[in-house]
Amino acid sequence: MFAYQPEPEIVETRKVDGWRFQRPSPTRVVRRTPCDDEVSEWFSSEWADDVVIVVSKGTVPRLTVRQRFLDLAQQWEDETGHLSSPNQKMLHPSYKAILGMGQEHKEEMIDLLIEDMKTNRRQWFWALSYLAQANPIKPEDAGRIDRMINAWVRWGETRPRR
Amino acid sequence: MRGYDGEKRGHVDKVAQRFRPTHVAIPFLYRDFPNLRRARWRIRSPYDDAYQCIAWAAWYTDRLAWPHQDYWWFHGSMLFQGMAEEVTPDYFIAGFAKLGYKPCTGRRFQFGFQKVAIYANDTGVTHMARQRFFWWGWLSKLGAWEDIYHAKLEDVEGEMSATANQYGKVVQILKRSWWSAIKYGCIPRAIGITRAMWEYRRTHKWQDP
Numbered sequence: 001m002f003a004y005q006p007e008p009e010i011v012e013t014r015k016v017d018g019w020r021f022q023r024p025s026p027t028r029v030v031r032r033t034p035c036d037d038e039v040s041e042w043f044s045s046e047w048a049d050d051v052v053i054v055v056s057k058g059t060v061p062r063l064t065v066r067q068r069f070l071d072l073a074q075q076w077e078d079e080t081g082h083l084s085s086p087n088q089k090m091l092h093p094s095y096k097a098i099l100g101m102g103q104e105h106k107e108e109m110i111d112l113l114i115e116d117m118k119t120n121r122r123q124w125f126w127a128l129s130y131l132a133q134a135n136p137i138k139p140e141d142a143g144r145i146d147r148m149i150n151a152w153v154r155w156g157e158t159r160p161r162r
Numbered sequence: 163m164r165g166y167d168g169e170k171r172g173h174v175d176k177v178a179q180r181f182r183p184t185h186v187a188i189p190f191l192y193r194d195f196p197n198l199r200r201a202r203w204r205i206r207s208p209y210d211d212a213y214q215c216i217a218w219a220a221w222y223t224d225r226l227a228w229p230h231q232d233y234w235w236f237h238g239s240m241l242f243q244g245m246a247e248e249v250t251p252d253y254f255i256a257g258f259a260k261l262g263y264k265p266c267t268g269r270r271f272q273f274g275f276q277k278v279a280i281y282a283n284d285t286g287v288t289h290m291a292r293q294r295f296f297w298w299g300w301l302s303k304l305g306a307w308e309d310i311y312h313a314k315l316e317d318v319e320g321e322m323s324a325t326a327n328q329y330g331k332v333v334q335i336l337k338r339s340w341w342s343a344i345k346y347g348c349i350p351r352a353i354g355i356t357r358a359m360w361e362y363r364r365t366h367k368w369q370d371p
Contacts, residue, residue, distance in 0.1 A: 079327055080327060082194050083305045085249065087285050143225040143227060144212075144224070144226075
């Protein structure tokens, strides 16, 4: 028998003192679409067996690379902020998804990673090294996060564009 | 204290150190460290991404320490080319030997000695906690999050699974004498950091959980 699993709940997000406060929950954040109520009503009705849901391409919200990246980056930061091991942080599904996006949109993702590192101080050093096949961090700056970010930002400003 | 609110350094827009109210931090801490719900603990210093637990165990608050070429390490990080698949406790035992630490077995406070504990899970080493200098209890910097005091090492232990995002179990204890701490120059750093944190806590009105 399967253990009882409660319905995934909607997690509200709001700002408290400048922090994005989120009630942590083992379930993922559920993205609510405008037709959710209607769909749940169909399933709860007596003729639920007859319901066929056709998802057309036009109704699926299409996220841009930037939006998708920011969602994944926020999730990665929320769920791995307490970890110190870079190896453990890289195992997070969001990090892997971002690396996967980098394979498809390499140039755009390198720009996004550097911009995000500059504005939000998320540590994308290993992802950038992997995508850009470069490492502008000097040995004497290793471990000093401000200098490491500055090195990547400077590298991003002068890097050759394809 | 370094990284005060509103400071801007170079290209970096945000600052390393940010004050996170206790009522915002606690739900996150209880999610990732379930043993804290039943433990005696309190937050000691603010959220700061400029250092993490390994550096904190070695009394540094201005660097990220890890056996990798992009991070600071005791005897030079350029030795570590590429990424090791599993970072074993041996790297940390060798690194902390540079500060006078030697492996031991007991976790209890011993007068005249200071101890650090190495945590590991299926991915390798995940965390280090440092024993308080003069008394029982342990100090842990939780990644970029706050530095906390917790009474027992088990309070921040968790699952061993690589996907659990937890610290696993304590695998090794290291200790050194107080004389070694003086010999390796940790005391002036310790006094400076402690004074800065007392000042920060006094000005920010911490709420104990």
